[in-house]
Amino acid sequence: DAGITQSPRHKVTETGTPxxxxxxxxxxxxxxxxxxxxxxxxxxxxxxxxxxxDTDKGEVSDGYSVSRSKTEDFLLTLESATSSQTSVYxxxxxxxxxxxxxxxxxxxxxxx
Amino acid sequence: xxxxxxxxIHITVSEGASLELRCxxxxxxxxxLFWYVQSPGQGLQLLLKYFSGDTLVQGIKGFEAEFxxxxxxxxxxxxSVHWSDAAEYFCAVTILTGGGNKLTFGTGTQLKVEL
Numbered sequence: 001d002a003g004i005t006q007s008p009r010h011k012v013t014e015t016g017t018p019x020x021x022x023x024x025x026x027x028x029x030x031x032x033x034x035x036x037x038x039x040x041x042x043x044x045x046x047x048x049x050x051x052x053x054d055t056d057k058g059e060v061s062d063g064y065s066v067s068r069s070k071t072e073d074f075l076l077t078l079e080s081a082t083s084s085q086t087s088v089y090x091x092x093x094x095x096x097x098x099x100x101x102x103x104x105x106x107x108x109x110x111x112x
Numbered sequence: 113x114x115x116x117x118x119x120x121i122h123i124t125v126s127e128g129a130s131l132e133l134r135c136x137x138x139x140x141x142x143x144x145l146f147w148y149v150q151s152p153g154q155g156l157q158l159l160l161k162y163f164s165g166d167t168l169v170q171g172i173k174g175f176e177a178e179f180x181x182x183x184x185x186x187x188x189x190x191x192s193v194h195w196s197d198a199a200e201y202f203c204a205v206t207i208l209t210g211g212g213n214k215l216t217f218g219t220g221t222q223l224k225v226e227l
Contacts, residue, residue, distance in 0.1 A: 004155075031212040042116075042202055042217035043156075050212045058214060090155060097208050098163065100146060101215060103155035 003027050004104035006091050012110045019078040021107050023091030025071075031094045032074040033101060034058075034066065036087040043090060049074055050097075081111045114139040116205050118218035125193050126226045133188040133221050135203030143205040144213065145186040147177055150200045150220075159201075162186060173197070198225045 003026030013019055023032060031050055035043040035058075045058030047066040055066050063085060065077045078085055088108050092101035115138045125131055137143055144163050148156040160171025167179040177188045186203060200220045206213040 033212065033215075035215075040219055042219045043204075043215070044217070045214055048212050048214065059216075092156075094213065097212055098144065099213075100158045100161050101213070102158070103148075105153075105155045 004091060004093055004102065006089075006104040006107050008107060009105070010108045012112065013081055014112055015082055016080050019081050019109065019111075021076045021089055021091075021109070023074045023076070023093075023104060025074075025093050027093060027095070027102075028071060029093040029095045030071075031097065031101075032068065033092040033094075034064075034074065034076045035090045035092065036060065036085075037090060037106070038087050046076065046089075083111050085109065086111045114143065114205050114207060114216050116203050116216055116218035118201075118203055118221050120221045121219070122222045122224065124224040124226060127195050128192050131188075131190045131193045131197070131223070133201050133203075133223070135186045135188065135218060136184050137186065137203075137205045138184065139205060139207070141207070142181070143207065145177075145179060146204045146206070146215070147171065147175070147186075147188050148202045148204060149173075150202065152199075156202065159188070193223075193225055195225045195227055198223055 005024045007022045033048040034046040037043045044060045049055045049068045091104040094101045117136045147159040203218040204215045
């Protein structure tokens with residue numbers, strides 16, 4: 001398995017609080033991605049990174065921000081969590097643009 | 113915008129029977145296509161990919177998929193299903209933008225295997 005660690009694996013928090021999810025990779029891959037998975041929607045891209053400090057928006061980026069200060073870490077932040085952001089969040093990495101992405105085990109986030 | 117359709121939300125097959133999971137995509141150019149599998153509580157595992165060349169691609173765990181441009185399809189097949197194949201299967205398509213490949217996923221097909 002690709003060396004991808006997501007933390008925390010589970011989190012319960014309240015509406016309005018800030019939340020940061022971390023994705024850490026040991027593969028030195030250039031590309032990193034954040035997805036959310038919801039029933040009936042499959043996975044949807046939130047943000048992605050194509051290098052240190054280089055990020056861009058995906059399909060469902062509203063309410064989320066990201067940062068990548070080191071190759072190995074990609075942070076996803078919910079500035080003020082809402083119940084609609086309750087979901088399972090997956091990080092993925094890829095080495096080359098055309099190579100398949102490899103996924104972490106996910107973070108289950110519940111916002112009450 | 114690209115899109116992926118998996119028309120079957122749930123499929124049930126008997127162990128040992130053949131399997132075909134359908135995937136249709138909408139995209140103007142030749143896409144890059146993938147099938148992933150997800151077991152409960154786990155991340156997604158790549159089964160196979162199609163970039164170009166031979167339209168019949170082989171993957172892991174005995175799966176194969178065939179790219180049919182005329183039908184905009186990339187169906188996943190397995191000749192004999194095992195109980196351990198019970199999982200959710202996702203088809204995905206990507207375009208290359210110079211900033212990574214941004215996958216668009218179908219909504220998934222949940223496979224149940226009857227013993």
